[in-house]
Amino acid sequence: MSVKVQAVAKALPAYYRSTDEIIPFLDTWLSGQEERFIKKVKKIFENAAVDKRYSIMTPEEVFSHTSFEDKNNLYAREVIKLGKQCLLNALDKAGIGTQDLDYIITVSCTGIMIPSLDAYLINELQLRQDIVRLPVTEMGCVAGISGMIYAYQFLQANPGKRAAVLAVESPTATFQLHDFSMANIVSAAIFGDGAACAILSSHEADKGPAIMAAEMYHFYDATHLMGFQLTNAGLQMVLDVAVPEQIAAQFPDIIHPFLARHGSSMEAVKHLIFHPGGKKIIQTVEELFKNSGKNIDETKEILRMYGNMSSATVLYVLERFLDKQIPAGDQGLMLSFGPGFSAQRILLQW
Template sequence: MSVFIHHLSTLVPPHAYSQEQLCARLTEWQQNPLTARLTRQLFRRSAIARRYSVLPDFHPETEPELFHRDGRGRLLAPSTGARNACYVRHANDLSVQLARQTLAECQEFDASDITHVITVSCTGFYNPGPDYAIVTQLGLPPSVERYHLGFMGCYAALPALRMAQQFCRTRPDAVVLVICLELCSLHLQLSDQPDSALANTLFSDGAAAALVSARPPSGKKPALVLEHFRSALATEGKKDMAWTVGDSGFNLVLSSYVPEVIAANIAALVDDLLLDTPRCRQELDWWAVHPGGRAILDQVEKSLDLRAEQITDSRSVLRDYGNMSSATILFVLQRLLERRETVPRSVCAMAFGPGLTIETALLEMRPATCGRMGNQPKESAALAAA
């Protein structure tokens, strides 16, 4: 049974900042001139143009919501409780707004069709959470099954899609709404640790949703077929990427060795993903690589011997949004769907997180068929309708 991503929708909070603005603000906040110098170097090499936040705090003349100063003008480190309270204030509204937007954009489904809601986040906790808000505020049946994947990190969207696929295969009438929401800017750390300086260069706030069902697509717009998933661990990278709860927010370990660890493992892992399929790596059309940073994209492109255009959507998402943790890979897949292909295309998606965990997925992009079936080659038309 084929299971499809019928629609992808994305949302960012209202406060947009250029990298130049953020660099100026963060170096102003730094007490250590050596750390400020490192920050400027990392920003110059980031390949990011703009990032988003729920916080107005990075505008110089705006009353801050989270990052306040003491009487001597020194920046105070917000507690974990204060950061999480900020998450609670924003997460409900953004989740509900995104769920409404997704259903409004995908008119093949309405709220009464939803049978499962899967929420994903590693940047805050509360219960009842966004899943509850979506069900109650959109008027979904109270019998809707709700699941949450928490604190997994940047790779979590792919396990959420695999869970949705399994639900749909078990229950053919299932319609699963997946919501990934990450407010990474709440956990900004102004320490002298290089890991913190690197994280402050990369991470951003954003949310993305997927509507997943075994219902055949209408053909009015392109869809993605969820084919195969594979999980793997590169345990030699365990010390290089980790995510823990501290007294002053969540603490990220993100060493500069992460791109090398991924590069050393990724080719074999993709081959493993394709083991039970008729495809080989060289035959895949498009690559949706989680843009964890410029160096990660560079290493994946080199290790897999990809053409630059095969991961251009990953680079453009990094440029336009930064790293939004679990939501980011759905932004990349959305851009692939916007290509408006006229024949089916294979897609390999991958994302990375603590452990070092590497998740991969094989998908097929099905083009829109309405209004041009007669112009397609017979083989393409048959495949699109299958």
């Protein structure tokens, strides 16, 4: 019995702006700052390798003073709408209905909701009353793969079942208007909002690449590298400049033993399905693979088109691979990094 990724679909918020359109808002936001600092911030936006960012709110709302309560209320209202549409898109792609789901995992770290998103979707879409639900929070960018790992483990133990992994994120709801730190500036430059949903199945008849293995890897003494600090103004980004360096240092231990344990190797892996954390992380990973003949072009394209949407982003990359005609037997490696510090991996086979 294998667990397969049956379908992946996305949903995007109503508002978006290109990088060129965002620059005038920076002039207003940075009014009163030193000219040299303003030029530096603009360069960060222009060189982030992100052409467009989507948001649950207009740029005017992003760059205006609002309370944590107001931003979080907006987040809660909009992620329900975005999550509902995304889940319906994924069910439609998989050719199944709302009553065919046995398990729902909702993933988000950019707002706080109790009850969590899944509870609202059960009511909005009349999901089964006995559906198993698991909200995953506080795991950041890595949580899209985390959710898939939890679904995989559930489905391995329960043949003939299906699970939805739904990641809905709004990093723009965490933007700090009065914070001119590099962490806040860089996160504003690389992050955007979005939702993605993967349908996993342990039904024998269902099609899709099979999950051959799934594991987590945790860095020691690295909790300071990435996350959010909960402040009176909201969720304040923590983003250490040492993240790419730490990834590079541990990359061989993250990749090669995992593949070897499951009878594979980098030579056998044809497709790299990596989370686009940002331009510097992409450059770090490309450097590590420069002599392998492999590329992460799809990862770069997702960053360019949407920015980093935290946990949802790796599912956008996965969707592009699922929409291709990939030969049977080909293997793909999913990888994402997130707070903890953590790396999580899934080995797929078509």
